[in-house]
Amino acid sequence: MRGKRYRIGIDVGLNSVGLAAVEVSDENSPVRLLNAQSVIHDGGVDPQKNKEAITRKNMSGVARRTRRMRRRKRERLHKLDMLLGKFGYPVIEPESLDKPFEEWHVRAELATRYIEDDELRRESISIALRHMARHRGWRNPYRQVDSLISDNPYSKQYGELKEKAKAYNDDATAAEEESTPAQLVVAMLDAGYAEAPRLRWRTGSKKPDAEGYLPVRLMQEDNANELKQIFRVQRVPADEWKPLFRSVFYAVSPKGSAEQRVGQDPLAPEQARALKASLAFQEYRIANVITNLRIKDASAELRKLTVDEKQSIYDQLVSPSSEDITWSDLCDFLGFKRSQLKGVGSLTEDGEERISSRPPRLTSVQRIYESDNKIRKPLVAWWKSASDNEHEAMIRLLSNTVDIDKVREDVAYASAIEFIDGLDDDALTKLDSVDLPSGRAAYSVETLQKLTRQMLTTDDDLHEARKTLFNVTDSWRPPADPIGEPLGNPSVDRVLKNVNRYLMNCQQRWGNPVSVNIEHVRSSFSSVAFARKDKREYEKNNEKRSIFRSSLSEQLRADEQMEKVRESDLRRLEAIQRQNGQCLYCGRTITFRTCEMDHIVPRKGVGSTNTRTNSLRYVPNAIV
Known part of the structure; x- marks a missing residue:
């Protein structure tokens, strides 16, 4: 059966796709139905998370990212332990510490006074480094580790921690401007509680604020500032503390990860x-x-x-x-x-x-x-002396499209990398702040x-x-991409896969169709998770509005003695309440019985609309 004259109709819904092929005459009148089917699908939503409308991809991504995070954390902590051994620091396991919250006390002491005993000092620094490496906070992964070496202001979360410390223990330590996070935590621990204290919130906990000393999560610049103070107070040389510092806050950079998905020039x-x-x-x-x-x-x-x-x-x-x-x-x-x-x-x-x-x-x-002034002069000087190819290399580095560590052997990046390596820590931080246009x-x-x-x-x-x-x-x-090419959105990919398979089968059996007509709801080509959430939000708002308008009806029946309340009566009462019972022209008080509705800008006028913002001036009957 080849060479038929037919049209295809596709109806895309939120959880289904309707497909039909209809043979038509030369006058485009329908002759007979060649094929019709309906494909029901779940839009990629995880069956166990249907209520929250979370997709399978999202759920599998959580597990995948968690496994990757734990693997990288093990590797990072192992490298830190190797580096500690290289510099002569002992590796002390947390299980060997017998005092409650001993790591926090060690960190606070290291930031407060110099420890004379060399062996005790090294043990304490090792405990602090290994503790920080396990609870180092969050930072933008696109920022380089060296940006933490320069001076950075404390974060908003640190401010919350400081206010809490002052509320629990209003002593000199908590009131100091440059108190480290560990010093603030120790100040609260020393204040004590009637109940056993907790440092962190339980996920999803609704208990009172006093249940957790720390905010949800500190930022890495807070812990970095504390670690720099520890190294400074303990007189650790720069050639020793900087490698340790970088090891504590090391993170795999996402720069360049999207390069493999860049489209080709048509x-x-x-x-x-x-x-x-x-x-x-x-x-x-x-x-x-x-x-x-x-x-x-x-x-x-x-x-x-x-x-x-x-x-x-x-x-x-x-x-x-x-x-x-x-x-x-x-x-x-x-x-x-x-x-x-x-x-x-x-x-x-x-x-x-x-x-x-x-x-x-x-x-x-x-x-x-x-x-920024700290980077402008050297950067502009380099820019003026560089070639066009070197300009493009610098732009790729500043745009986070390539990882500098992966292109160090590339001659094209040699000049740009040499310039970046020659910058100090403050200049590197400012270089990261250069904001270039995004996109392809x-x-x-x-x-x-x-x-x-x-x-x-x-x-x-x-x-x-x-x-x-x-x-x-x-x-x-x-050229347009093939219909069945995955886009990364589970619900869209599900729809495209079904449509592509149907079109290919029809083409193979009856030849090319005269036309393909697609009818769809707006949310059918977006994420089902978002569509379902929007739908539930819409239904929830409708329910709230229905309850509100029912209360208005009861109010009119009681106050105005109305047996039958019309839709126009409800709109009138809503408008009066929206304007606080005042005329928009003269400001006089108006009521349900003493007003008339009119447009602020007459509808015959230029630029007038019928929206609520233009619908309502109220004229008391006594004035009209």
């Missing part, structure tokens, strides 16, 4: 799409915007910019100056009036953006030139550079440049 499939932070993309963006501009000449006709005019504007916009440039400035530079420039506000040829009221600039360069461009760096060069040296716009350089047709569009 015009050069062997190359990956470029960063939007790259200079190649930002230069392409400037050239693309320029080619979409038009000049209205004396004959009132619109013309393209000449090659010289495009290059002149381009040179102005790619300058590293942080001074603001407007379209008026560029028109003055070219000798035109601003009113002659047309195209601002229109879509560019690729349809990716609208030409804004501000000309595009090299955003990455500007943000480097506007970086549609094309690779090489393609972007070719297109930019073509647009600036010829009369071609982007459309013509693509045709000239890559021999594409006027109707060319980037």
Whole structure:
């Protein structure tokens, strides 16, 4: 059965997909039903977590991440123990400590006074390091460990801990500005409780605040500040404490983990799409915007910019100056009036953006030139002396798309890495704060550079440049991904898999369909977990509103002696309550019986609406 003329209809619901193939005549009238089926699915929601609408992927991800976290923790703690042994520190197991909360007392003492006994000092430092390594708090994983070596302010969680310490034990230790977390905890422990104290909350506990000394979790900068004070008080040399410090707070960086999932350039499939932070993309963006501009000449006709005019504007916009440039400035530079420039506000040829009221600039360069004072001078000096390839390497490092430890042997990154390695701890922290644009461009760096060069040296716009350089047709569009390609969303992948299988089977049996019509609810192509939560929230709000409006009906029956309450009566009473019983014009008191409803802006007027914000002025009957 091949070569039939038929149409396919698909109805996508939250937990089902309806599929039908209908044979049609040449006049598109239905002839007979070729196939119809309904596929019921759970949208990827875990059966054990159906009430919470948690997906299988989410649940399996929790277990997978927990296993990975525990494996990495074991490896990190083992490396710390090896490093302690290398520097002559004994490894003391927590089970050998017989006093309650002894680790906290050891940490507080180390941060308070220098321990003269060398053996006791080393034992105490080892206990403190191993305890901190097991309870080190949280930090942004994209921040380097060395950013903790420089001075960092204490976190909000530390402030909560300090306020709690002052409430429980208002002594000198708790009141000191630079008390470490361990000193604050010891101050509270010394104050004691009628009941046995707990340091941390139980997960999900609803017990009083006094049940837990510590906040939910401290930040790593809090513990890092304490550890630096311990090393300073105990006079540990920098070449010894810095490796130990890095070992305590070491974390596997997620930088570069997304590189393997970067899409390919549709015009050069062997190359990956470029960063939007790259200079190649930002230069392409400037050239693309320029080619979409038009000049209205004396004959009132619109013309393209000449090659010289495009290059002149381009040179102005790619300058590293942080001074603001407007379209008026560029028109003055070219000798035109601003009113002659047309195209601002229109879509560019690729349809990716609208030409804004501000000309595009090299955003990455500007943000480097506007970086923090502690890093700006050396970074700008390096930038001026570096080549274009070295610029791109630095941008990739600052954009967190590559892990610096994995590219140290790559010659392309040599200059950028040499510069970063020469920075001190404070400068490294400020370098991490340089915020570059995120996301990926549609094309690779090489393609972007070719297109930019073509647009600036010829009369071609982007459309013509693509045709000239890559021999594409006027109707060319980037190829769409296969229907069945996984997207990573369980419910969407489930729907696409079913639809793709049905379409392929129909095509194999009856040939290509005349058309495919898809009907769906908005939430069917999003996460089922979110859709179910939204649905429950919607139903809950409806239930609350129903109860509220029932109470309004009872109020009208009691106060106004109304036997039958209409919908309009409820809306009127809601509006009166919303305006606190006052007229919006004169402010006089109005009641249910002494008011009339009207629009603030008459509905016949320009810009009027029928929404609640415009629906309601109240006019007392005595005034009307």
